[in-house]
Amino acid sequence: MKDIARQSMSIKVESMDLLNGQIKMEAHASATYLAMASWCEQNGFFTSAKFFFKQAEEEREHMMKIFNFLVDTGGNPISPEVTNINHDYSSIVDVFESTLEHEVKVTKSIHNIVMKSRELGDLATEKFLDWFVLEQVEEENTIRDILDMIEVTGTEGVGLQMIDTHVANWIE
Amino acid sequence: MNVVFKSTYYTLYQSTAERRYYIDFGQKMVRISLCELLSLRHKIMSISIEDHFDSDLNSHGFEVLMLCNKEHLFILNTLEVLDLKTLIDNGFVALGLSARAGALI
Ligand SMILES: [Fe+2]
Ligand SMILES: [Fe+2]
Numbered sequence: 001m002k003d004i005a006r007q008s009m010s011i012k013v014e015s016m017d018l019l020n021g022q023i024k025m026e027a028h029a030s031a032t033y034l035a036m037a038s039w040c041e042q043n044g045f046f047t048s049a050k051f052f053f054k055q056a057e058e059e060r061e062h063m064m065k066i067f068n069f070l071v072d073t074g075g076n077p078i079s080p081e082v083t084n085i086n087h088d089y090s091s092i093v094d095v096f097e098s099t100l101e102h103e104v105k106v107t108k109s110i111h112n113i114v115m116k117s118r119e120l121g122d123l124a125t126e127k128f129l130d131w132f133v134l135e136q137v138e139e140e141n142t143i144r145d146i147l148d149m150i151e152v153t154g155t156e157g158v159g160l161q162m163i164d165t166h167v168a169n170w171i172e
Numbered sequence: 173m174n175v176v177f178k179s180t181y182y183t184l185y186q187s188t189a190e191r192r193y194y195i196d197f198g199q200k201m202v203r204i205s206l207c208e209l210l211s212l213r214h215k216i217m218s219i220s221i222e223d224h225f226d227s228d229l230n231s232h233g234f235e236v237l238m239l240c241n242k243e244h245l246f247i248l249n250t251l252e253v254l255d256l257k258t259l260i261d262n263g264f265v266a267l268g269l270s271a272r273a274g275a276l277i
Contacts (some may be wrong), residue, residue: 001174002188005267008206012271013213013264059257076210 009074015125016075018113022079030059035087045164100143113130225240226252
């Protein structure tokens with residue numbers, strides 16, 4: 001039997017499933033950052049809002065990168081359902097702490113797909129994810145730096161507004 | 173046409189000349205592209221078989237399945253859904269697109 005299936009699709013369906021899961025995760029991240037932007041706007045942290053609007057856009061770009069990879073490899077990209085977006089935060093510190101938590105979760109998920117694609121011998125998926133591995137180092141580092149800045153600035157008195165102003169340093 | 177995989181109720185065939193696949197559903201033979209086969213796989217994987225055992229969630233134990241961009245409609249019972257899962261699962265292994273057996277189960 002001629003291998004016409006392999007001619008139409010260049011990755012394994014298991015990798016495709018994992019990447020569809022990651023599409024969902026990036027979409028969820030994008031929606032979560034949009035909710036954070038909304039919270040920041042409503043609570044007077046306008047610079048932080050700008051930061052999260054930009055983050056939301058970036059996460060959507062990540063999602064599209066994976067989506068297009070599945071198109072290129074002949075897979076079946078699935079437009080994700082996004083549910084359960086949290087809009088409640090107790091403070092701006094809570095917002096950034098949740099962001100770091102979220103990014104660490106994303107990093108773990110990407111590492112998991114890299115390890116699985118390595119097991120499957122799926123070199124294309126593994127190489128494709130190189131960019132994401134490094135991007136996650138950047139993203140985690142940014143949020144850690146902001147949390148360090150928050151710690152130095154302190155939340156007493158005008159601290160909260162100073163925090164918001166300083167966030168501008170992380171908006172390119 | 174070559175047989176790719178045969179489950180209890182269904183058979184998946186490959187027609188190399190047409191670069192298409194066929195699924196024999198018993199009462200109907202369905203011509204299907206690889207994209208549509210991937211889409212069927214996704215639909216089958218999204219079915220919550222646990223719901224079939226909960227009369228509140230799926231009171232009659234049936235699934236309505238639309239195939240090939242709404243060209244075909246099937247109503248499957250629990251056993252047929254499980255059998256179709258087996259067909260798709262092993263079919264993808266036989267086609268060389270799945271790394272392991274039992275991936276869907
Ligand atoms: Fe991301
Ligand atoms: Fe991110």
